[in-house]
Structures are given as C-alpha cells and as structure tokens.
Amino acid sequence: MQFGLTEEQQMIVETTRSFVENELYPHEMEVERTGHLRMDLIKQVQAKAMQAGLYAANMPAEVGGAGLDTLSWLLYEKELGKANYALHWTCVARPSNILLAGTEEQRQKYLYPCIRGEKWDCLAMTEPGAGSDLRGMKASARQDGDDWVLNGTKHFISHADLADFAICFMASGEEDTPRGRKKLITAFFVDKGTPGFTVRDGYRNVSHRGYTNAILEFDNCRLPKSQILGEVHKGFEVANAWLGATRLQVAATCLGRAERALAHAVQYAAERQQFGQAIGKFQGISFKLADMAMELKAAELLTWEAAWKFDQGTVTEADMSMAKLKATEVLAFIADEAIQIHGGMGLMDDLPLERIWRDARVERIWEGTSEIQRHIISRQMLRAFGA
Structure with a gap:
C-alpha cells in the first residue's frame, strides 16, 4: 500500500476542494437557516458540478461516470463531505451503485438519467419496526399473475421527496434456516406516481438541515415483473453485491x-x-x-x-x-x-x-x-x- 497520493488523486482532491469552497460553502448559511434547498439552486450548482466533471463521479467510466478506484472516490467524498450535506449530496449527486445491477432496459430508464442529472434515486429499506434487522421487515410483495402487489410502510427514506423513483426492498416469501423461518427479500423499482405508492413528509431531524427524509406508503401498489431489480427473493444478494x-x-x-x-x-x-x-x-x-x-x-x-x-x-x-x-x-x-x-x-x-x-x-x-x-x-x- 502506497501512502502518497498519485498526481491524478491530488488533482481530484484539489478540484473537488476548490469546487466545495467556491460553489457550496457560499450557500450553506441559507440552507442551514431555512432548512430548505431551492430547486433553482440545485440546478445551478448541478450544472457547475457537471462542468467540473464531479457529477456522478462514483460511477464507472463505461456508463458515463468518472471511473474512480475506491480510494480516489473516497478522497473525493472526503472533500465533498466538508460542506452542508444537502448541498453536496443533492447538487453533486452520486447515484446508488445498486443501479448497475439492473438490466440494460432498466439502466436506460433509471441509471443513465441519474448520471445525466435528469433523475434522482432513493433507497428504501428501513421500516418503523425493522431497522438493523432487515429480515424483520413487514412491507410485503405478493405475486399476482405476472404482477407483484406491494403493501406496507417504509420510513427514514432520504431525499425521497426529490427522487423520481425508489428502489424498494420488500418481504416476498419465507425460507427455513437453522434459526427458524426467515423472510426472503426482493428489490423493486417503484416510480413516483405509480397508483398505490404515496410519499409523505418525514420527520424533522436535528442533523443535516435541508436533507430530507420521507415516509413511503404502499397500498396495493401493482408492479409488472419488469420492475424487479435482480432476481425474485434475491434482494439481499443484490444489496450485498452493490x-x-x-x-x-x-x-x-x-x-x-x-x-x-x-x-x-x-x-x-x-x-x-x-x-x-x-x-x-x-x-x-x-x-x-x-x-x-x-x-x-x-x-x-x-x-x-x-x-x-x-x-x-x-x-x-x-x-x-x-x-x-x-x-x-x-x-x-x-x-x-x-x-x-x-x-x-x-x-x-x-x-x-x-x-x-x-x-x-x-x-x-x-x-x-x-x-x-x-x-x-x-x-x-x-x-x-x-x-
């Protein structure tokens, strides 16, 4: 392991640091005092992040990202992390790597628009009664012909109010294990506006003003099987891999x-x-x-x-x-x-x-x-x- 940074890594650090100091710091006071991140400000900073080559930099080069190795990516994250969380996470978005697990059709619909700054994603696992114990989740997905019907509630879902779609992990069955019956989990893409899918305001948070959380409710939300991310009952494997x-x-x-x-x-x-x-x-x-x-x-x-x-x-x-x-x-x-x-x-x-x-x-x-x-x-x- 080399402890010195390469020239490329040093350039990444300097470029990101300069961007944070010049484009993010000046807006921190507004976001902190209002608790709100204006959409016009998001678009303004987003355009500058794209111009600087910092947008979606966590993604591989072959899909339009920067193709950074893990250490270079974390050096970049460290510099961004100095600023107000809502500013750097929303305006310099890093789409979830789990989007890479999708089919080419799903990539066209979800991944590439996120990389281009046309959409935002959110990840929905946590429930009121299931945080660290994901196997204890109660939100369910039931197969009905070629469709799946989702019911239940997720909460603490970061920036779901802004997101165009959610990647939702739902209990889709059970299996026998040495420790008894355990839930099987399946991941789904759920577009905002899908009937039966409601996004409600979350809780006021002492941390990260301007960075919101939401409550997601599913009431007989019907999805075609094409909305499954990965394989049926393999949601844990998708999550662990990506x-x-x-x-x-x-x-x-x-x-x-x-x-x-x-x-x-x-x-x-x-x-x-x-x-x-x-x-x-x-x-x-x-x-x-x-x-x-x-x-x-x-x-x-x-x-x-x-x-x-x-x-x-x-x-x-x-x-x-x-x-x-x-x-x-x-x-x-x-x-x-x-x-x-x-x-x-x-x-x-x-x-x-x-x-x-x-x-x-x-x-x-x-x-x-x-x-x-x-x-x-x-x-x-x-x-x-x-x-």
Whole structure:
C-alpha cells in the first residue's frame, strides 16, 4: 500500500476542494437557516458540478461516470463531505451503485438519467419496526399473475421527496434456516406516481438541515415483473453485491467534516489571546489539538486501508465496519472538542462548528449503528474459534 497520493488523486482532491469552497460553502448559511434547498439552486450548482466533471463521479467510466478506484472516490467524498450535506449530496449527486445491477432496459430508464442529472434515486429499506434487522421487515410483495402487489410502510427514506423513483426492498416469501423461518427479500423499482405508492413528509431531524427524509406508503401498489431489480427473493444478494462500500462513503464524508472542524480549532487556538498569549500555548488546549489530530489520522488510515483492500478484493466486513465506526466516532469527538476550544462562539451559527456537531449525531446511526459495527467486528474475530 502506497501512502502518497498519485498526481491524478491530488488533482481530484484539489478540484473537488476548490469546487466545495467556491460553489457550496457560499450557500450553506441559507440552507442551514431555512432548512430548505431551492430547486433553482440545485440546478445551478448541478450544472457547475457537471462542468467540473464531479457529477456522478462514483460511477464507472463505461456508463458515463468518472471511473474512480475506491480510494480516489473516497478522497473525493472526503472533500465533498466538508460542506452542508444537502448541498453536496443533492447538487453533486452520486447515484446508488445498486443501479448497475439492473438490466440494460432498466439502466436506460433509471441509471443513465441519474448520471445525466435528469433523475434522482432513493433507497428504501428501513421500516418503523425493522431497522438493523432487515429480515424483520413487514412491507410485503405478493405475486399476482405476472404482477407483484406491494403493501406496507417504509420510513427514514432520504431525499425521497426529490427522487423520481425508489428502489424498494420488500418481504416476498419465507425460507427455513437453522434459526427458524426467515423472510426472503426482493428489490423493486417503484416510480413516483405509480397508483398505490404515496410519499409523505418525514420527520424533522436535528442533523443535516435541508436533507430530507420521507415516509413511503404502499397500498396495493401493482408492479409488472419488469420492475424487479435482480432476481425474485434475491434482494439481499443484490444489496450485498452493490452496496458494500456505502459504509466507507459515510466514513469519508465524516473525515472531511472532522478535518474542517479541526482546522477551525487550530486557527482559533493560534489567534485567540488570553493572559497575554495564544490559548494554544496552554496545555489544556494544546493537548486537545494533539489528541484531535491523532484520532483523525487513525480514522483516515483505517478508511484508506479499507479502500485499498476493497480494490484488491481482500476487504472484509470488519475492515469496513472499523472504518465507519472509527470515523463517525472521531467526528463526534473532534466536533465537540472544537466547540470547547472556541467556547461560547463555537455554539453560534456564524461558524460551521455547531452544524458539524449536530450533523455528527446521525452518522453513528445510519448505514448501521455503532453497535451493529461492533457486532460485525467481534463476530469476525470469534469465527476463527468457531464461536
């Protein structure tokens, strides 16, 4: 593993950083104070992202993306992650990789329009009674001739209000396992406007203002079999094959915000004077800075190693869980310490610190809670002993 960046990777970092600072930062205050991302602003920034070659950069070159290797992609995600989440996720969209699992006909209808910025997608798994335990989902799909009929509710579905379609995972049957009967899952494309499919406003969230969640309701929603993504009853296989790196994406965006918070803390500690000297000279502050820098470096190394191993085909679930767990918890630590160093000013919205602090809270919950990540890590350790 090489620790230095290639010229191409350095160019990706510099290009993305410049775009974030010049095109995203100026709009953060509006989104934070209104909690709303205007469609005209989305289109304006989206056009600039396309011009800069940053739109849908997570996708392979053969379908119109940038064709980045995993490490280069995460370096790009880290820079984008420094900005307000709604701005970078919506205006510089990265369509879900699961769209690549579709047939050519499905790619024409869903994947390519997302890459061109003509459509947005959303992913619907979570239910009021089934979060981490996806096998416990109650939303169902029942076959009726050549059609499938969907019923049930999904919630916490990110930006579903904006999305043109949802990729929905539904319980479509049961199978016998050593631990008893378990649900079989099938994935479906569901277009907005399909009879029986309703998108309702979700919950007000303390994190990521402007980045909305929604409740999806299915009431005898009838779909032709052509809307199945992958194979019947193979929804888990589709998800596992195409969504594996999403935890690394979360880790990378957290690294970006942690780096931004640390930069503010260092600058303030160097400039703020108390008792005739910079507060960074006091051990109480200097030790905080040292610990923040060390923890950030540790989280970066775990994330970059997992990215490198992903491209080598040697990454494990535990590798990705360690990266996600460490990066999300380090972000919370650095955001909190940065505010402590700033004192009262750290809580004012003149600075991005109070936003970074608020936004950090959701990262330890979505894409698998910290507890789930620890379970995955320990499970891999115990398997070596047959436990």
